[in-house]
Amino acid sequence: MAIVGIVAVDRQNAIGRAGKMPWHYKSDLRFFREQTTGHACVMGYRTWLSLGEVPLPNRLNLVLSRQFHLTAQRSVIFLPHESKVLALQEHFRSDLFIIGGAEIYATFSQDIDKWIVTEIPITIQDADKFMPEDFLQNFSPYDTRQLEEDLRVTFYRRDGQETS
Numbered sequence: 001m002a003i004v005g006i007v008a009v010d011r012q013n014a015i016g017r018a019g020k021m022p023w024h025y026k027s028d029l030r031f032f033r034e035q036t037t038g039h040a041c042v043m044g045y046r047t048w049l050s051l052g053e054v055p056l057p058n059r060l061n062l063v064l065s066r067q068f069h070l071t072a073q074r075s076v077i078f079l080p081h082e083s084k085v086l087a088l089q090e091h092f093r094s095d096l097f098i099i100g101g102a103e104i105y106a107t108f109s110q111d112i113d114k115w116i117v118t119e120i121p122i123t124i125q126d127a128d129k130f131m132p133e134d135f136l137q138n139f140s141p142y143d144t145r146q147l148e149e150d151l152r153v154t155f156y157r158r159d160g161q162e163t164s
């Protein structure tokens, strides 16, 4: 099963500001739901907070945190280290979506087989979380989807991997 990074970036690769996503596109939220439903989603604790600590429905929510007082709830598992995620993944039939934030994308950058990138057609002022400039190095585009007139998604796969 594939490990898939899914992210929305502005024109300067910004992904967040003050703990939140600094834009709201219904079509992208719908697209995110379509892509990830039925799969496992890995997120960092700050992204979990940004969701209001409410699990994404119809998905297994794997939340990375080094805090020890967090207890599992329905469809949510807290894990203290990325190795635990990768060990669990061996038992999945579903894909594993890496859904952010910046720390978690960096942690799994070497494990990701595919990226799904929404290109947000604006430049955010005062953004404080960014994707590295070279995060798509060693990946090539193989598909695109137009969500709105100027809102496009590009699918990338790691060079040398033939599976779609």
Ligand SMILES: NC(=O)c1ccc[n+]([C@@H]2O[C@H](COP(=O)([O-])OP(=O)(O)OC[C@H]3O[C@@H](n4cnc5c(N)ncnc54)[C@H](OP(=O)(O)O)[C@@H]3O)[C@@H](O)[C@H]2O)c1
Residues within 6 Å of the ligand: 006, 007, 008, 009, 014, 015, 016, 017, 018, 019, 020, 021, 022, 043, 044, 045, 046, 047, 048, 050, 064, 065, 066, 067, 079, 080, 081, 082, 099, 100, 101, 102, 103, 104, 105, 107, 129
């Ligand atoms: N544009 C997008 O597509 C997108 C997607 C997702 C999020 N975002 C944005 O990104 C921002 C959040 O990103 P962020 O980098 O600040 O935070 P994050 O990656 O969501 O979470 C960081 C936290 O995760 C835990 N963590 C990180 N690495 C870990 C590891 N290897 N093992 C165990 N726990 C680990 C730590 O939690 P503890 O401190 O609890 O130990 C750390 O403080 C927000 O603005 C959010 O809206 C954007």
